[in-house]
Structure formats: C-alpha cells, structure tokens
Amino acid sequence: MTDRTRVQRLPERGVYGLDEIRKVLDSNFVCHVAYVADHGPVVLPTLYAVEGDTMYLHGSTGSHMLRTLKGGAPVCVAVTNVDGIVAARSVFHHSINYRSVVVFGNAVEVTDVEEKLNALRVMTNHMLPGRWDEARRPSTAEFTQTAALKLPINESSAKVRTGWPKDDAEDLGLPVWAGVLPFGRSLGVPLADPALPDGVAISDPVRAAVEKWRTET
Amino acid sequence: MTDRTRVQRLPERGVYGLDEIRKVLDSNFVCHVAYVADHGPVVLPTLYAVEGDTMYLHGSTGSHMLRTLKGGAPVCVAVTNVDGIVAARSVFHHSINYRSVVVFGNAVEVTDVEEKLNALRVMTNHMLPGRWDEARRPSTAEFTQTAALKLPINESSAKVRTGWPKDDAEDLGLPVWAGVLPFGRSLGVPLADPALPDGVAISDPVRAAVEKWRTET
Numbered sequence: 001m002t003d004r005t006r007v008q009r010l011p012e013r014g015v016y017g018l019d020e021i022r023k024v025l026d027s028n029f030v031c032h033v034a035y036v037a038d039h040g041p042v043v044l045p046t047l048y049a050v051e052g053d054t055m056y057l058h059g060s061t062g063s064h065m066l067r068t069l070k071g072g073a074p075v076c077v078a079v080t081n082v083d084g085i086v087a088a089r090s091v092f093h094h095s096i097n098y099r100s101v102v103v104f105g106n107a108v109e110v111t112d113v114e115e116k117l118n119a120l121r122v123m124t125n126h127m128l129p130g131r132w133d134e135a136r137r138p139s140t141a142e143f144t145q146t147a148a149l150k151l152p153i154n155e156s157s158a159k160v161r162t163g164w165p166k167d168d169a170e171d172l173g174l175p176v177w178a179g180v181l182p183f184g185r186s187l188g189v190p191l192a193d194p195a196l197p198d199g200v201a202i203s204d205p206v207r208a209a210v211e212k213w214r215t216e217t
Numbered sequence: 218m219t220d221r222t223r224v225q226r227l228p229e230r231g232v233y234g235l236d237e238i239r240k241v242l243d244s245n246f247v248c249h250v251a252y253v254a255d256h257g258p259v260v261l262p263t264l265y266a267v268e269g270d271t272m273y274l275h276g277s278t279g280s281h282m283l284r285t286l287k288g289g290a291p292v293c294v295a296v297t298n299v300d301g302i303v304a305a306r307s308v309f310h311h312s313i314n315y316r317s318v319v320v321f322g323n324a325v326e327v328t329d330v331e332e333k334l335n336a337l338r339v340m341t342n343h344m345l346p347g348r349w350d351e352a353r354r355p356s357t358a359e360f361t362q363t364a365a366l367k368l369p370i371n372e373s374s375a376k377v378r379t380g381w382p383k384d385d386a387e388d389l390g391l392p393v394w395a396g397v398l399p400f401g402r403s404l405g406v407p408l409a410d411p412a413l414p415d416g417v418a419i420s421d422p423v424r425a426a427v428e429k430w431r432t433e434t
Contacts, residue, residue: 004256008218009280030313034251035261039221040291043260045317054319063226074257078249085430087407087423090353091341092363096247100262112218124308134393135308142309164410172412176351177420179413179428182405190304192393193381203394206304210398 004104005157016160018053024101024158025050025079027126029127033057034076035068049126053119055151055174056110056119070109075151077103078106085181088165095161097180103156110148119148129212130205187214221321222374232375235270241318241375242267242296246344246430250274251293264342265294272320272368273327273336283364287326292368294320302398305382306391312378320373327365336365346429347422349409373432404431 007014015021025048034043046064049056055077059066069075084097105132110116120143121132138146187210190202226230232238242265251260261282263288266273272294274393276283286292301314327333337360338349355363404427 004254004259009277030297030299030315032249032251032260032262032297034249034258034293036253036258037221040321041251041253041258041293042221042319043249043295044319045249045291045295045297045315047313060226076251076258076260078260078262080247080249080262082247085344085426087345087348087426088352090355090359091337091349092353092355092359094344094348094352096264096343098247098262102259102261104257120308124311127302127311127313128304129302131311132308135304135311136306136388136391136393138307138309142307146309151378164412167412171353173414174353175414175417176353177413177417177423178410179423180408180410181423181430182408183430184403184405185402186401188399188401191397191399193397195381195384195389196395197390197392200392200394206394206396206398207305209302212401213398 001157002155005155007157011160013161016154021101021153021156021158023048024081024099025055027155028079028081031077031079033065035065035073038070047127048124049123050153051122053153055153056123057107057149057151058120058123058146061145061147066149066209069107069149070147072106075105075107077151082183084183086165087181089167089171089176089178089184093165093167099158099160101156101158103151103153105151105155107149107151110150116148119150120146127209128205129208132215134203134205181215185213218374219372222319222372224374224376230376230378232377238318238370238373238375239267241298241316242272242370245296245298248296250282252282252290254285264340266340266345267370268339270370271342272370274324274366274368275337275340275363278362278364283366284325286366287364289323291367292322292324294368299400301342303382303398304395304398305387306384306395310384311381314378316375316377318373318375320368320370322368324366324368324374327367333365336367337363344426345422346425349420351420402430
C-alpha cells in the first residue's frame with residue numbers, strides 16, 4: 001500500500017492482498033489505461049492479461065498510448081467488475097456492488113523475443129484458454145508490428161462492495177422495495193464465421209472461454 | 218471532432234455522431250474517469266448519467282476525484298461496452314467486439330439547488346427508471362454531502378467494432394474454428410433485502426431496471 005493506492009473514499013472497502021487483487025484481474029480482460037498526453041489526461045480501454053505479478057498490455061507499435069507508455073510515462077490502470085445494482089430505500093444510499101482494481105506504475109516494453117512471445121501467449125490464452133496452441137502463430141511481420149508492455153502489479157489496490165443496501169435505521173420500515181439486482185456476464189452460443197470451411201468444429205479453447213467468462217447470476 | 222477525439226488507431230472504427238455516442242452512453246452506467254493528480258494519472262470507476270448533451274457525475278464532497286475535477290482540472294471519461302470475443306484463425310487478428318466512448322473536457326460543479334436536484338434525479342433514474350419518485354429523497358444533510366458535476370459531451374468520440382474475424386485471405390482455409398463469442402450482460406432475479414418488511418413488493422422501477430439492463434445474447 002502506498003499513498004496513491006490507499007483507498008480514500010470508504011476505506012473499509014479497500015483490499016490490498018495480492019491474492020484478492022489477482023482474483024479481480026483474473027475475472028476480466030478489458031482494462032482502462034490512463035496516461036497524461038500533451039493536452040491532459042487520456043483514458044482508453046484495452047485488453048490485458050496477468051501472469052504472476054506482471055500485467056501485460058499489447059497493441060500496434062503505432063498506438064499513441066503504447067508509444068507514450070513505453071517511453072516510461074507514469075500509468076494508472078483500472079479493472080472493474082460490476083456485480084449488481086443496490087436499490088436502497090433512500091436515494092442517497094443507492095449504490096452498486098463491484099470489485100475493482102487500480103494499478104499504478106511505469107510500464108516497460110518487452111523486447112526480448114522469447115519474453116515477448118510469452119507475453120503474447122499469455123494475452124491470447126487469458127481470453128481463450130489454450131488458443132495459442134491452435135491458432136496460427138504471429139508471422140515475423142505481425143510480431144514486429146505488435147508492441148508488448150509489462151507493468152508490475154505490486155503498487156495496486158482493490159475496492160470491493162458486496163451485500164445489501166446500507167439504509168439508515170429509521171428508513172428500514174419505509175414501504176419501498178430494497179435489495180440487489182444481481183448483474184453478471186452472459187455468454188451466448190459461439191457464432192461460427194460464415195467463411196469457415198465445412199467440418200471445422202468448435203474447439204476446446206473456445207468451449208473453455210465460454211465456461212471461463214460465463215457468470216452465474 | 219478535435220485532435221484529441223480523433224480515433225487514431227483503426228480510424229475506420231471511429232464514430233462522431235452525437236446520436237451514436239448517446240446510444241453507447243445510454244447503455245451503461247459505469248464510466249472510468251481519468252485526471253491528473255500530483256503524482257500522475259489516476260483512473261477510477263464511478264457512476265454516471267446523461268441528459269441531453271450533459272454527462273453527470275456525483276459522489277461525496279470528500280472525494281479526491283470530485284474535488285480535483287470541480288477545480289477545473291481537465292478530465293477524460295471512458296465508457297466501454299464489451300459485445301464479444303472475436304476468435305480469429307491467427308493469433309494476430311484476435312480481437313473483441315465493443316462500443317466505447319471517450320469524452321474530454323472540464324467538469325463544472327452543479328451548485329444551483331434545482332439543477333443539482335435534477336442531476337441527482339437523472340443519476341437515480343438512469344440506473345433505475347422512475348426510482349426518484351418512490352425512494353426517499355435526499356435530506357438536507359445528504360444533499361449537502363453530495364457533489365454533482367456536469368461535463369459537456371460535445372468533445373467526444375465513439376469507437377465501435379462489430380462482426381467477424383478479419384483474417385488474412387490466405388488463412389481462411391486453416392482448420393481452426395473462428396467466429397464470435399457473444400458477450401452480454403445478464404440480470405438475475407432481484408434479491409430482496411432480508412430486512413424488508415412483509416408485503417413490500419418489487420416495484421415498477423426495479424422491474425424496469427431489470428428490463429433496461431438485460432442484454433439478449
């Protein structure tokens with residue numbers, strides 16, 4: 001925990017254990033990356049993956065965001081899972097249930113070929129477990145056009161809200177329905193590319209992804 | 218469109234019409250707000266709502282983020298809807314389908330009492346349509362503890378990816394399953410607060426929220 005990772009609003013919701021932080025990061029694949037451009041703050045969504053205590057980002061070498069980050073600019077990354085709408089008896093206590101993580105630091109470009117291949121493998125398999133072993137691997141040109149960055153997740157914190165509305169005691173008798181609307185992710189049936197040759201069946205990595213990202217609600 | 222809202226990577230995905238931008242903003246309620254703190258960039262998730270060409274944010278007057286923004290600091294806000302995992306034949310062309318919006322600007326605190334009440338009403342009804350009329354309204358103390366900010370959405374852009382994998386022509390015959398895993402939101406059955414008095418039924422705003430936020434996949 002550092003000054004910038006300490007949860008300031010509602011500090012009782014702060015979580016600082018790496019296991020808890022990893023659990024949140026493992027349960028999503030889109031993060032929001034903030035950095036400072038010439039004109040001020042920028043935040044953009046992008047894909048990520050985590051291995052050990054390292055978060056990987058990737059993208060085109062032409063990306064303004066990646067070019068800024070690999071120059072060593074400070075970065076802040078947020079990952080947010082929304083678990084429910086909390087309907088309280090009072091307007092004031094309306095809220096959402098969520099699990100979010102914020103990571104601060106400086107990203108470093110992964111330039112070693114083996115390490116970069118591993119970063120791309122981790123990125124691919126995070127979204128579709130095992131996909132690296134069945135999809136066509138990057139060509140030299142594709143590999144060169146892709147930048148991979150790593151960011152240590154050691155300066156990070158999670159913030160978690162669970163449970164029921166926290167209404168004031170004097171409001172509990174009001175005739176207003178209160179509770180939680182559970183929010184989750186749903187994954188539909190995989191849709192095959194119409195250009196797929198006959199006889200190419202859905203593979204284990206695709207099935208594994210549906211299983212991995214489905215949330216029961 | 219300005220220099221900072223122009224979509225730089227894959228410009229064919231850029232969308233600049235206010236109707237399209239509003240559609241994305243209307244289909245979510247959590248944004249990621251980026252600003253520059255003393256130590257560098259910060260991005261945090263928070264609730265938002267939109268009315269006309271104004272985005273509203275709210276929170277505790279003690280919030281570091283709100284205090285920074287109401288001082289006129291430049292802000293960047295992103296809203297991202299994830300619609301699917303795009304499984305391509307090549308690692309390189311893996312992607313996601315998404316609709317995202319980025320707004321740049323400077324927020325202004327809403328201090329006029331009527332305007333602030335309206336902002337809180339819009340925030341409440343965005344998440345739970347009609348809830349403002351049935352929940353207990355803010356007390357004077359609650360009203361005072363809450364800050365409401367408005368941000369014009371006129372400097373913004375959307376970025377949208379839809380459809381099938383964009384594999385190279387020479388990869389189309391590979392025996393690798395390719396397609397889209399449709400991603401959506403699911404809303405479970407509303408869970409009543411155990412402290413609810415007997416006989417308080419689920420109300421129309423709660424039912425309307427389940428309907429509003431449910432995504433078919």
